Amino acid sequence: MxxxxxxxxxxxxxxxxxxxxxxxxxxxxxxxxxxxxxxxxxxxxxxxxxxxxxxxxxxxxxxxxxxxxxxxxxxxxxxxxxxxxxxxxxxxxxxxxxxxxxxxxxxxxxxxxxxxxxxxxxxxxxxxxxxxxxxxxxxxxxxxxxxxxxxxxxxxxxxxxxxxxxxxxxxxxxxxxxxxxxxNREIPGFVANRLMGALRDEALRLYADGVADFRDIDTAAKTALNHPMGPFELMDLVGLDVSYLIRQATYDQTGDPADLPHPLLKDLYDQGSFGRKTGQGWYSYDAR
The missing domain is CATH 3.40.50.720 (NAD(P)-binding Rossmann-like Domain)
Known part of the structure; x- marks a missing residue:
């Protein structure tokens, strides 16, 4: 050093x-x-x-x-x-x-x-x-x-x-x-993003299947798991474009269709709704 x-x-x-x-x-x-x-x-x-x-x-x-x-x-x-x-x-x-x-x-x-x-x-x-x-x-x-x-x-x-x-x-x-x-060895997403990605993917499945609204899923993550924010709030904070591109880059490395961005995430990415940075993602944000 x-x-x-x-x-x-x-x-x-x-x-x-x-x-x-x-x-x-x-x-x-x-x-x-x-x-x-x-x-x-x-x-x-x-x-x-x-x-x-x-x-x-x-x-x-x-x-x-x-x-x-x-x-x-x-x-x-x-x-x-x-x-x-x-x-x-x-x-x-x-x-x-x-x-x-x-x-x-x-x-x-x-x-x-x-x-x-x-x-x-x-x-x-x-x-x-x-x-x-x-x-x-x-x-x-x-x-x-x-x-x-x-x-x-x-x-x-x-x-x-x-x-x-x-x-x-x-x-x-x-x-x-x-x-x-x-x-100790290279793996797409490393450790933290794989853990976060598993939670995000399950949250997206639950919402897409109509099990619960994304707001309620976020509430469950915060009040039952003691997470500081829910997975949808976190996607908005990190940037939905970032989440999308990470999934796409992972797919490019693995070729596994399971690694493709979720269709709901792709829809928001295609719309240019990237979360807090654009004022619109899963949630709407004050433009100030």
Whole structure:
């Protein structure tokens, strides 16, 4: 762990920017790289607002917030950002061709000792490791949304991942204040999403079969199982587009028709009703 001084996060979306803020708050010099300047500007503004909100609530001092934000840099140049990175976390869009291109570029630009991790929740790192000359230094390091809050990080090894890489990724997660889970072999959806997916799929079946209204299913999950929110509320929060694309990506890997997105989920996806982010999903939300 003494060799990790700079962390590079690829992708300035919600996940990437929050992972970067977690790293900066933990004391690491952190770079956020994205091909979109607009995304970088938006990420910087959102993270500054989040830190200001923590200061206003008294959970962070002004000095602590300013120091953490001061450790962040935002850039559109991957070669420059990777040149002195010790650990890279890729959080780009969930498309294999894009990820493979990114990992090839990282392999060329990052120091030989740098570990290259992907935040993908569906693609095992073996799918991108072959784009590099350092497959033993490639793994999954899957954070959960919102990364600033959620404690779990799934570290997934592929057959060529070295034990040193696994140990370093686990220790890094702990140093970020997270609770890492080691997954010893690649499996679509890993552990947490498979557990969540099983609950979601059963909830969809119950609703589709007319057993209960989705609102009542959510109530049962909260009041009988003590879940903080029901499966339909959770789909709306995560994004129905995300839920749909994860199922589709799983099907693309397995070819099992049982892994296809549920028809009700597909209908909402085709309508562009993605949940909270669009104001309409299973539930309707205030447009404010």
């Amino acid at each position: 003494g060799t990790i001084h700079k962390i590079l996060v690829i992708g300035a979306g919600a996940m990437g920017s929050q992972i970067a803020m977690v790293a900066a708050a933990a004391g690491y010099r952190t770079a956020v790289q994205d091909v979109s300047t607009d995304m970088l500007v938006q990420a910087q503004g959102q993270l500054t607002a989040r830190m200001q909100a923590k200061v206003a609530k008294g959970s962070l001092s002004r000095a602590e917030a300013d120091t953490a934000l001061g450790r962040l840099e935002f850039t559109s140049s991957l070669p420059d950002a990777a040149a002195d990175a010790d650990f890279v976390i890729e959080a780009a869009t969930e498309r294999l061709d894009i990820k493979r291109s990114i990992f090839a570029a990282l392999d060329a630009a990052a120091p030989a000792h740098a570990i290259l991790a992907t935040n993908s929740s569906t693609l095992g790192s073996s799918a991108v490791a072959s784009s590099t000359g350092r497959p033993e230094k490639v793994c999954n390091m899957h954070f959960f949304n919102p990364a600033l809050v959620m404690k779990c990080v799934e570290v997934v090894r592929h057959p060529q991942t070295s034990q040193e890489t696994v140990d370093t990724a686990l220790e890094l997660a702990r140093s970020l204040g997270k609770s890492p889970v080691l997954i």
